[in-house]
Amino acid sequence: MTASRLGVAVAIVAVVAVLATVPLFSSDVIVQFGINALLLAVLAQGWNIIGGYTGYASFGNSVFYGLGSYGVAIAMVQWNLPFAVGMIFGAGLAVAFAFLLGVPVLRLKGHYFAIATLGLAQVMSAIVSNIGIAGQNIGLVLPPLNNDHLFYELSLGLLVIATLTVFWLTRSRFGFGLIAIRENEEGAAVMGVNTTLYKVLAFALSGVFTALAGGIHAYWITFLDPDSAFDISLNVKMIIMAVFGGPGTVLGPVLGAFVLSAVSEILSSKVTNLAGLFFGAVVVAAVVLMPRGVADVMRQFRTAGWRYFVENLRAHRI
Amino acid sequence: MDLLAQVLINGVLLGGLYAVMALGLALVWGVLNIVNLAHGAFIMLGAYLAWHLYTYLGIDPFLGLPLTAIIMFCVGYALQRGLLNLVVRAPMFNTLLITFGLEVVLTYLAQLAFSADFRTINPPYAGNGIALGPLVVPLARLMAFGVAAVLTVGVWIFLLRTRLGRAIRATAQNLVAARLYGVEPRHLYAVTFGIGIGLAGAAGSLYGTVSQINPYIGATLTAKCFAISIIGGLDNPLGVLVGGLVLGLIESLTVLYVGATFGDVASFGILVLVLIVRPSGLLGKTA
Numbered sequence: 046m047t048a049s050r051l052g053v054a055v056a057i058v059a060v061v062a063v064l065a066t067v068p069l070f071s072s073d074v075i076v077q078f079g080i081n082a083l084l085l086a087v088l089a090q091g092w093n094i095i096g097g098y099t100g101y102a103s104f105g106n107s108v109f110y111g112l113g114s115y116g117v118a119i120a121m122v123q124w125n126l127p128f129a130v131g132m133i134f135g136a137g138l139a140v141a142f143a144f145l146l147g148v149p150v151l152r153l154k155g156h157y158f159a160i161a162t163l164g165l166a167q168v169m170s171a172i173v174s175n176i177g178i179a180g181q182n183i184g185l186v187l188p189p190l191n192n193d194h195l196f197y198e199l200s201l202g203l204l205v206i207a208t209l210t211v212f213w214l215t216r217s218r219f220g221f222g223l224i225a226i227r228e229n230e231e232g233a234a235v236m237g238v239n240t241t242l243y244k245v246l247a248f249a250l251s252g253v254f255t256a257l258a259g260g261i262h263a264y265w266i267t268f269l270d271p272d273s274a275f276d277i278s279l280n281v282k283m284i285i286m287a288v289f290g291g292p293g294t295v296l297g298p299v300l301g302a303f304v305l306s307a308v309s310e311i312l313s314s315k316v317t318n319l320a321g322l323f324f325g326a327v328v329v330a331a332v333v334l335m336p337r338g339v340a341d342v343m344r345q346f347r348t349a350g351w352r353y354f355v356e357n358l359r360a361h362r363i
Numbered sequence: 364m365d366l367l368a369q370v371l372i373n374g375v376l377l378g379g380l381y382a383v384m385a386l387g388l389a390l391v392w393g394v395l396n397i398v399n400l401a402h403g404a405f406i407m408l409g410a411y412l413a414w415h416l417y418t419y420l421g422i423d424p425f426l427g428l429p430l431t432a433i434i435m436f437c438v439g440y441a442l443q444r445g446l447l448n449l450v451v452r453a454p455m456f457n458t459l460l461i462t463f464g465l466e467v468v469l470t471y472l473a474q475l476a477f478s479a480d481f482r483t484i485n486p487p488y489a490g491n492g493i494a495l496g497p498l499v500v501p502l503a504r505l506m507a508f509g510v511a512a513v514l515t516v517g518v519w520i521f522l523l524r525t526r527l528g529r530a531i532r533a534t535a536q537n538l539v540a541a542r543l544y545g546v547e548p549r550h551l552y553a554v555t556f557g558i559g560i561g562l563a564g565a566a567g568s569l570y571g572t573v574s575q576i577n578p579y580i581g582a583t584l585t586a587k588c589f590a591i592s593i594i595g596g597l598d599n600p601l602g603v604l605v606g607g608l609v610l611g612l613i614e615s616l617t618v619l620y621v622g623a624t625f626g627d628v629a630s631f632g633i634l635v636l637v638l639i640v641r642p643s644g645l646l647g648k649t650a
Contacts, residue, residue: 102456150638153638156392160398160589160634161638163586164634164638167627167631168627168632168635171625175624284456284459284460292456321470324467325464325465325466326464333461336453336454361457362449362450362451363451363452363549
């Protein structure tokens with residue numbers, strides 16, 4: 046058991062090392078695809094903390110993303126501060142938001158939580174487009190930094206930290222508390238878990254990673270406006286990637302983000318106007334045939350074979 | 364004062380249309396426990412169907428409405444029977460995702476089939492209005508409001524009085540017990556989803572007469588339908604009517620007094636507030 050775990054750890058370190066050297070010998074296109082895929086993986090991993098482990102389907106993570114983007118943009122453009130300070134400012138905004146609005150919103154359950162957070166994202170976008178310091182609905186232009194290698198390594202570093210954090214969740218008291226809340230919130234409260242505190246902390250933790258990814262993306266793209274910063278479809282993307290890969294697993298969301306980024310990249314270069322159609326169809330098929338994600342398929346397929354898909358079909362139909 | 368009265372009239376008329384848009388979403392959500400993220404896309408399809416009936420066959424959108432609704436009912440029935448029944452007992456994430464996938468597919472199909480151009484259904488009476496002193500009641504919007512009110516009350520009576528309606532409500536309350544009393548859930552779920560999509564199709568034909576349509580209107584409409592269902596609660600179609608009127612009035616008043624960009628802040632702000640204060644809707648039973 047420990048030997049196999051050691052093997053997995055060594056393999057992961059090797060993969061990260063290979064990924065880190067990719068920019069040295071790849072074309073600009075690959076590096077740019079890599080930055081996008083890595084940032085999406087961070088977003089999926091961030092969503093995994095609140096959605097996968099705590100069981101609260103947040104549609105408000107795009108708020109964190111927007112706050113992170115605007116944190117960096119406002120700090121750099123309006124106050125002439127360095128990028129790192131902007132990142133801290135953006136993460137701070139996300140934590141403040143998680144604490145202020147998390148307390149009332151996290152009282153809601155199921156669909157209601159999902160929709161309340163969806164509403165928050167819409168409201169934030171409209172509010173930001175009326176704030177002078179955020180450039181209103183015109184947006185902000187950041188000073189350009191033409192260094193894709195740096196952005197690539199930053200994104201990779203952030204993904205590693207996010208994944209290690211999720212790994213820590215799977216073996217810490219805090220993480221067990223979150224899983225207990227997901228499985229049975231009343232039960233968790235009876236067992237002495239401070240559910241409100243744990244949920245808000247998970248929301249904030251999820252928010253910090255999402256905000257940092259937003260900050261890197263803003264500085265890389267050098268432009269942002271309220272519609273793209275608080276884009277709901279980005280939030281839907283994180284959920285799809287996390288659920289496609291396997292929510293509530295350490296590596297599932299990362300895997301889901303990589304696979305789906307690659308699929309949509311290949312599709313949009315081969316069959317441009319059908320790409321969206323295929324993407325939708327892949328999502329539909331995945332939900333029907335592998336509702337617990339790629340991570341679960343990889344675990345079960347060896348023993349169950351093709352029957353695995355048939356079993357999934359049987360499990361949820363009426 | 365006249366301006367305020369005019370805005371109130373517009374808000375109420377808009378609210379009636381909103382109500383019929385949200386009716387199908389609330390029904391499917393309440394009975395099947397599926398939040399149909401593709402609902403707005405079905406409204407869009409209904410609008411295109413009505414547009415084609417009017418442009419190529421000359422069928423008036425109000426007269427063609429039953430036809431649109433019946434075609435969309437069949438689409439909805441087939442979709443639930445063939446696909447959604449496979450995942451109806453899966454966790455909430457999965458049903459949300461599959462309907463999102465459907466939304467993407469429908470939007471792209473619409474874009475391929477109908478192009479991204481804006482369309483409007485323009486019957487000859489579209490610009491007419493009824494003058495009430497200094498106020499004007501736009502005729503097309505008034506007719507849309509009337510149809511919406513009839514549909515809402517019709518669905519209410521259907522759920523309350525008919526055998527099928529009772530079976531639907533029984534299934535929503537307790538699937539196992541309903542099954543023991545002879546309800547065939549596969550068929551009943553498909554009928555319910557079909558009615559939801561049929562209502563979306565009817566709402567689409569009305570929407571096409573008062574607003575522009577393009578393949579991308581679906582997502583925004585779904586979000587509005589959400590807000591209305593939450594404000595009104597899922598128990599009762601009349602609650603949805605109230606929710607639609609509330610949203611229509613709030614949007615119109617906010618646009619008048621605060622500014623056009625705040626229309627969405629108001630509607631979604633109210634949504635969040637209602638959720639926090641009364642999680643089962645303004646008119647819903649307290650849980």
